[in-house]
Amino acid sequence: MLEGLKAGVVGLGWTPNDNVSWNIGYSHIAIDTPTVNDISATGSTLVGKYSANANLFGVSGTFSFGHAPEPVTVAAAPPPPPAPAPAPAPPTCPEGQTLGADGSCQSPPPAPAPEPPPKPFRG
Numbered sequence: 001m002l003e004g005l006k007a008g009v010v011g012l013g014w015t016p017n018d019n020v021s022w023n024i025g026y027s028h029i030a031i032d033t034p035t036v037n038d039i040s041a042t043g044s045t046l047v048g049k050y051s052a053n054a055n056l057f058g059v060s061g062t063f064s065f066g067h068a069p070e071p072v073t074v075a076a077a078p079p080p081p082p083a084p085a086p087a088p089a090p091p092t093c094p095e096g097q098t099l100g101a102d103g104s105c106q107s108p109p110p111a112p113a114p115e116p117p118p119k120p121f122r123g
Contacts, residue, residue: 004032019064027056 011025030053038046093105100106 004034006030006032021062023058023060023062025056025058027054029054029056 007027007029009025009027011023013021013023015021031051033049033051035049036046040046091099091103091105093099097105097107
């Protein structure tokens, strides 16, 4: 670590919702008065004292698009009710009989008796 280096840093972050966050930060760097006494490869000399400091400030924002929603648990649907039983087939009657209003097979009424032939006219 450099001798005489002093630094202070502070930051703050805020996340108002799942898709947005904001951050700010500040840093101050100070170096105590250092000295220099260097001789270069060419033989020149640098001698002196100097002071330095830096103030850094940063702001950032993060925006998330298409944030995946929380998974939703869906209960299984109940099974459908059973299908109603098919209607019974209508009864059938033997040949020559008909189905009556009460659902029973009935024979047709007897044919009316033939009319007697007309009597000859005698006049």
